[in-house]
Amino acid sequence: MIETETNNGWIQFLEFIQNRCTSAEYENWIAPIQFIQASPEEITLEVPNIFVQEYLLDNFKDVLAHFLPLKHTGDPAIRFIISSAKKEIAETATPLIEPEEPALAQQEIKLNHLYRFEHFIEGPSNQFVKSAAVGVASRPGKSYNPLFIHGGVGLGKTHLLHSIGHYCLEHHPKSRIAVITTESFINDIVDALRSKSIDKMKRFYRNLDVLLVDDIQFLQNRLNFEEEFCNTFEALINQNKQIVITCDKPPTQLKLSERLIARMEWGLVAHMGVPDLETRVAIIKQKSESRGFDIPNQIAFFIAEHIYNNVRQLEGAINRLCAHSRLMAEELNQEIVEKILSEMFQMSTSHKKISVENILKGVATVFEVRISEIKGESRHKEIALARQVAMYLAKELIDDSLMKIAASFGGKTHSTLLHAWKKIADQIQINETLRRQVQMVQRNIEN
Numbered sequence: 001m002i003e004t005e006t007n008n009g010w011i012q013f014l015e016f017i018q019n020r021c022t023s024a025e026y027e028n029w030i031a032p033i034q035f036i037q038a039s040p041e042e043i044t045l046e047v048p049n050i051f052v053q054e055y056l057l058d059n060f061k062d063v064l065a066h067f068l069p070l071k072h073t074g075d076p077a078i079r080f081i082i083s084s085a086k087k088e089i090a091e092t093a094t095p096l097i098e099p100e101e102p103a104l105a106q107q108e109i110k111l112n113h114l115y116r117f118e119h120f121i122e123g124p125s126n127q128f129v130k131s132a133a134v135g136v137a138s139r140p141g142k143s144y145n146p147l148f149i150h151g152g153v154g155l156g157k158t159h160l161l162h163s164i165g166h167y168c169l170e171h172h173p174k175s176r177i178a179v180i181t182t183e184s185f186i187n188d189i190v191d192a193l194r195s196k197s198i199d200k201m202k203r204f205y206r207n208l209d210v211l212l213v214d215d216i217q218f219l220q221n222r223l224n225f226e227e228e229f230c231n232t233f234e235a236l237i238n239q240n241k242q243i244v245i246t247c248d249k250p251p252t253q254l255k256l257s258e259r260l261i262a263r264m265e266w267g268l269v270a271h272m273g274v275p276d277l278e279t280r281v282a283i284i285k286q287k288s289e290s291r292g293f294d295i296p297n298q299i300a301f302f303i304a305e306h307i308y309n310n311v312r313q314l315e316g317a318i319n320r321l322c323a324h325s326r327l328m329a330e331e332l333n334q335e336i337v338e339k340i341l342s343e344m345f346q347m348s349t350s351h352k353k354i355s356v357e358n359i360l361k362g363v364a365t366v367f368e369v370r371i372s373e374i375k376g377e378s379r380h381k382e383i384a385l386a387r388q389v390a391m392y393l394a395k396e397l398i399d400d401s402l403m404k405i406a407a408s409f410g411g412k413t414h415s416t417l418l419h420a421w422k423k424i425a426d427q428i429q430i431n432e433t434l435r436r437q438v439q440m441v442q443r444n445i446e447n
C-alpha cells in the first residue's frame with residue numbers, strides 16, 4: 001500500500017514536470033529514467049548514466065522533495081542504479097580502461113580476446129572495411145584517419161574495433177591505446193569533473209596514439225560531451241594520432257554538430273554490410289568448430305538461409321545447438337534443428353526477403369509514377385525523386401552488392417546508386433514530407 005503510494009509520488013512528479021519542460025528535455029533526460037521500486041524510506045531509480053542522475057538532481061531536487069520520501073537533510077531520498085554500469089559488470093568483456101593512471105592504462109586495456117582479425121570471417125560485405133581496419137592497425141595515423149565504421153547491429157563492428165586494438169598492441173607495443181565506449185567516455189568526463197581531475201583526464205586522452213571509440217551514436221543529444229569529444233578528436237588528429245569510430249549509422253545521419261560530422265568524414269567512412277550466404281556458412285562453421293562442435297555443411301546452409309541479418313543471432317543459434325547436442329547426444333538433422341531454432345527462425349523469417357521489384361512497385365504507388373519511368377532516363381523532377389528514393393531503399397533493404405542492385409535499375413552504375421542514397425539520406429533528415437513518404441513505401445514493402 002505504502003509502496004504504491006510512493007510509486008505514485010514518482011508518477012505524480014512525472015506528470016507535474018511533463019508540462020514544465022520542453023518535450024526534447026523530457027525525452028532526453030526524464031523518459032530514460034526507470035522506476036525500480038519504492039519503500040517509505042526511499043525510492044530506487046535506474047538511470048542510463050550518471051549524467052542523467054545529475055541532471056535530475058540539479059534541475060528538480062526541490063520539486064522532487066514535494067513528491068518523494070525525504071532524507072533527514074531534507075533532500076529527496078533516491079537510490080540510483082546506473083544501468084550502463086550494471087551492463088558492464090554483466091558482460092564478460094568490458095572495453096574499458098582506467099583513465100586515472102596513464103602509465104598503467106595500457107596494461108589494463110581490456111580487449112575481448114576473441115575479437116581478433118584471425119577470427120573475423122571475410123566476405124564481399126565486409127572485405128573492404130576489414131582491409132581498411134588492417135591498414136589502420138598496420139600504420140596507425142598514417143593511412144585513413146579517422147576510420148569510421150558503420151553498419152547494423154551484430155555485424156562485427158566491435159569485433160573489428162578490438163581487432164585493431166590487439167594488432168596495435170602486438171605490433172606497436174609502445175603505442176598508447178584506449179578502447180572506449182561512448183558511454184564510458186561520458187562517464188569519465190563526469191567522474192573527472194566531480195573529482196576535479198579534468199585536466200588529468202584530458203591529458204590522458206590527448207596523449208594517446210590510438211583511440212578506438214565504440215558506438216558514437218550515444219553521443220547524440222549530449223551537447224557538452226560532444227564538444228569535449230570534438231576537442232579531443234581534433235587534438236589527436238592534428239598530431240596524426242589514429243582514431244577509429246564505430247556507429248550504427250553513417251556520419252551524415254547522426255544528430256551531432258556539423259563540425260563534428262565534418263571531422264568524422266575527413267578520413268574513410270566504411271560500411272559493414274550483412275554477410276552473404278556463403279560467408280554466414282563460413283561463420284557458422286568457424287564458430288562451431290571453435291566450440292569443439294561440428295555442424296555438417298548441409299545443416300550450416302540450412303541455418304544460414306534462415307538467419308540472415310545478424311551474426312550475433314547466428315552465434316546464439318550455434319550455442320543452442322551445441323548445448324542441445326551435448327545434453328541429448330543425438331545426431332543433428334534438419335528436423336531437430338528446426339525444432340530447436342524455431343523461435344529464432346520465426347524472428348528472422350518475419351523479415352520478408354525484399355526485391356528491387358517490390359521496392360519499385362511500392363515507390364511507383366506512393367510517388368504516382370510508372371515503374372518504367374523509374375527505370376528509365378527521364379530527368380523530370382518527380383520521376384528523378386522517385387528513382388532516388390527507390391535506390392535509397394534498395395541499398396538500405398537489400399542484401400546484395402551495390403553493382404547488382406544498380407544494374408536492376410535499368411543498368412545504372414553503383415556510383416549513381418550511392419549518390420542517390422546519400423542525397424535521400426540527407427533529405428529525409430530535413431524534409432518531413434519526404435521522410436513520411438519513404439516510411440510509407442517501406443511499410444508497404446515489408447508487410
Ligand code: ADP
Pocket residue numbers: 114115119120121122126151152153154155156157158159160283311312315
Ligand atoms: P556489432 O558491434 O556490429 O553490433 P559485434 O562486433 O559485437 O557486432 O559482433 C557480434 C558477434 O558476431 C561477435 O561475437 C562477433 O565475434 C561475431 N561476428 C560478427 N561478424 C563476424 C565475422 N565476420 N566473423 C566472425 N565473427 C563475427
Ligand code: MG
Pocket residue numbers: 157158159214215
Ligand atoms: Mg558493437
